[in-house]
Amino acid sequence: MGEFELIRRFFAGAPVRRARLGIGDDCALLGDIAPGQCLAVSTDLLLAGRHFFDDVDPAALGWKSLAVNLSDLAAMGAQPVGFTLALALPEVDEPWLAGFAGGLFELAALHDCELLGGDTTRGPLAICITVFGQVPPGLALRRDRGRAGDDLWVSGPLGAAAFAVRERLAGRELPADHAARLRLERPVPRVELGRALLGHAQAAIDLSDGLLGDLGHLCERSGVGARIDWPAVPLGDSLAALDEADRRALALAGGDDYELLFSAPASARAIIAGLGAERGLAPARIGCLVAEPGLTLLCADGSPIDRHELTAFDHFR
Amino acid sequence: MGEFELIRRFFAGAPVRRARLGIGDDCALLGDIAPGQCLAVSTDLLLAGRHFFDDVDPAALGWKSLAVNLSDLAAMGAQPVGFTLALALPEVDEPWLAGFAGGLFELAALHDCELLGGDTTRGPLAICITVFGQVPPGLALRRDRGRAGDDLWVSGPLGAAAFAVRERLAGRELPADHAARLRLERPVPRVELGRALLGHAQAAIDLSDGLLGDLGHLCERSGVGARIDWPAVPLGDSLAALDEADRRALALAGGDDYELLFSAPASARAIIAGLGAERGLAPARIGCLVAEPGLTLLCADGSPIDRHELTAFDHFR
Numbered sequence: 288m289g290e291f292e293l294i295r296r297f298f299a300g301a302p303v304r305r306a307r308l309g310i311g312d313d314c315a316l317l318g319d320i321a322p323g324q325c326l327a328v329s330t331d332l333l334l335a336g337r338h339f340f341d342d343v344d345p346a347a348l349g350w351k352s353l354a355v356n357l358s359d360l361a362a363m364g365a366q367p368v369g370f371t372l373a374l375a376l377p378e379v380d381e382p383w384l385a386g387f388a389g390g391l392f393e394l395a396a397l398h399d400c401e402l403l404g405g406d407t408t409r410g411p412l413a414i415c416i417t418v419f420g421q422v423p424p425g426l427a428l429r430r431d432r433g434r435a436g437d438d439l440w441v442s443g444p445l446g447a448a449a450f451a452v453r454e455r456l457a458g459r460e461l462p463a464d465h466a467a468r469l470r471l472e473r474p475v476p477r478v479e480l481g482r483a484l485l486g487h488a489q490a491a492i493d494l495s496d497g498l499l500g501d502l503g504h505l506c507e508r509s510g511v512g513a514r515i516d517w518p519a520v521p522l523g524d525s526l527a528a529l530d531e532a533d534r535r536a537l538a539l540a541g542g543d544d545y546e547l548l549f550s551a552p553a554s555a556r557a558i559i560a561g562l563g564a565e566r567g568l569a570p571a572r573i574g575c576l577v578a579e580p581g582l583t584l585l586c587a588d589g590s591p592i593d594r595h596e597l598t599a600f601d602h603f604r
Numbered sequence: 605m606g607e608f609e610l611i612r613r614f615f616a617g618a619p620v621r622r623a624r625l626g627i628g629d630d631c632a633l634l635g636d637i638a639p640g641q642c643l644a645v646s647t648d649l650l651l652a653g654r655h656f657f658d659d660v661d662p663a664a665l666g667w668k669s670l671a672v673n674l675s676d677l678a679a680m681g682a683q684p685v686g687f688t689l690a691l692a693l694p695e696v697d698e699p700w701l702a703g704f705a706g707g708l709f710e711l712a713a714l715h716d717c718e719l720l721g722g723d724t725t726r727g728p729l730a731i732c733i734t735v736f737g738q739v740p741p742g743l744a745l746r747r748d749r750g751r752a753g754d755d756l757w758v759s760g761p762l763g764a765a766a767f768a769v770r771e772r773l774a775g776r777e778l779p780a781d782h783a784a785r786l787r788l789e790r791p792v793p794r795v796e797l798g799r800a801l802l803g804h805a806q807a808a809i810d811l812s813d814g815l816l817g818d819l820g821h822l823c824e825r826s827g828v829g830a831r832i833d834w835p836a837v838p839l840g841d842s843l844a845a846l847d848e849a850d851r852r853a854l855a856l857a858g859g860d861d862y863e864l865l866f867s868a869p870a871s872a873r874a875i876i877a878g879l880g881a882e883r884g885l886a887p888a889r890i891g892c893l894v895a896e897p898g899l900t901l902l903c904a905d906g907s908p909i910d911r912h913e914l915t916a917f918d919h920f921r
Binding site (some may be wrong): 460 | 631643680692730
């Protein structure tokens with residue numbers, strides 16, 4: 288099967304409604320960004336062995352490849368519009384491609400996010416998706432909008448995905464339908480919540496690399512510090528049986544949760560809880576932003592936790 | 605050096621004028637697409653050993669990575685706006701990164717095309733650029749706009765880049781300043797010509813995989829056939845000393861030229877020649893589109909050339 292037949296068979300069948308010109312030309316043409324909105328753009332490159340296990344279910348991989356990008360849109364409060372897909376494949380494996388495309392388009396359809404175009408080549412498995420959304424620029428949730436005194440929230444429980452990775456690396460792979468493994472392999476981007484937060488929340492970031500690291504980015508860009516009340520951090524159910532040190536490591540420094548971390552004024556507390564509940568979520572208020580730079584982690588009794596053993600994931604460390 | 609320091613050092617220094625929000629957040633925000641224009645989007649994934657030699661000069665690689673994407677914009681007649689860069693690197697090699705970024709931003713500045721955002725990770729060298737431009741949708745040059753009877757043009761000489769590849773593979777690498785090697789390593793995307801052709805040319809495609817293969821795509825999408833007058837095909841100077849079979853193989857089936865192939869009515873001949881000359885180019889009329897599907901290659905005496913030995917590059921064959 289050649290490159291063009293591959294594209295036709297597996298990727299060109301999706302409905303095109305929003306694009307003026309979709310797959311098959313040098314460029315896709317995208318019109319009709321809503322008046323007063325601007326285009327939000329994000330790109331992620333996923334590599335076998337680094338971002339996913341080589342033997343991952345292809346449908347889960349297709350889902351997750353788009354999910355991590357939609358999560359970036361969610362963190363701006365942007366509405367998904369479309370995406371491009373660049374794919375390097377070691378071989379043309381038809382069942383694998385059918386699975387991958389199935390998972391990808393399953394999530395794309397849920398968010399009315401069209402495949403606009405792409406590129407395929409032979410090589411070590413790599414997936415690069417660039418996603419487009421629209422958002423009113425004045426309302427967009429931005430990393431640099433954090434203000435001292437605002438509450439810090441997370442959109443859901445943390446640590447389950449990192450638990451699934453840890454079990455796998457320890458040779459104890461969880462069943463495919465285990466909640467923690469689903470968290471890792473089929474994360475649910477918080478797109479609707481992100482959009483609903485426009486006008487209520489100020490700063491946001493999605494939790495891909497771990498709470499402490501991602502919070503650090505938000506604080507750095509906003510020129511503020513943060514205080515986290517560790518007992519208020521919601522934990523994945525899979526963490527219940529673990530000891531305290533493991534729970535902290537997984538929930539605070541583990542990645543791949545794809546929940547939103549966001550800040551909002553105290554006046555928005557009831558609204559945010561309601562917006563979450565309407566979407567089946569339980570956003571948790573886990574601390575606040577403070578004027579002094581730096582991060583403080585507090586136990587239930589208010590004493591600080593030494594966080595030197597917790598380091599966020601950095602792709603080059 | 606961590607991921608964020610790497611981005612800061614090598615990629616975050618470029619001026620941001622058009623983007624409302626550039627590098628450093630979950631998404632870039634891009635506003636102000638000109639009224640009446642739509643967004644043109646293209647993505648390309650380049651892999652070491654497949655799209656470039658492992659030891660390629662990093663500045664040339666940075667240039668070419670963006671050039672192949674700008675060439676896709678050129679083939680639509682779109683004006684460059686910005687791009688995202690996803691980069692997998694085997695290690696943090698500072699001189700290499702400085703060279704790569706230098707070549708990349710050199711070409712970006714020539715076309716006022718801003719780096720909007722990106723992603724970096726550790727892995728086998730891979731570069732995925734997604735480029736954005738703007739074009740009036742009704743005028744965009746499209747592969748499916750070819751009409752029987754229209755002239756076929758190429759924007760410049762063909763075959764030199766393929767010659768440079770062939771020499772390298774035969775152990776006869778050309779000097780770094782050889783015209784053919786510059787063609788391969790620093791292709792010049794025909795962005796200005798593409799924009800100037802709006803309203804004059806109809807269909808276009810950029811020549812990345814070889815004239816015959818890319819012409820085949822244009823014909824297929826347009827539902828037409830083509831006749832090429834082989835003596836009218838302009839050849840790179842490097843091909844002059846080769847025998848006829850080699851010249852044909854390199855100019856007709858060799859890739860990486862990044863000239864434009866486009867169709868236009870006969871009434872536009874003088875205008876097109878003038879638009880080319882104003883930009884230092886000599887567009888050549890190499891044949892025409894015909895109603896019957898299929899491709900005919902003709903010698904100077906009008907006899908057909910057997911093209912079965914000429915096959916276009918396909919990433920999966």
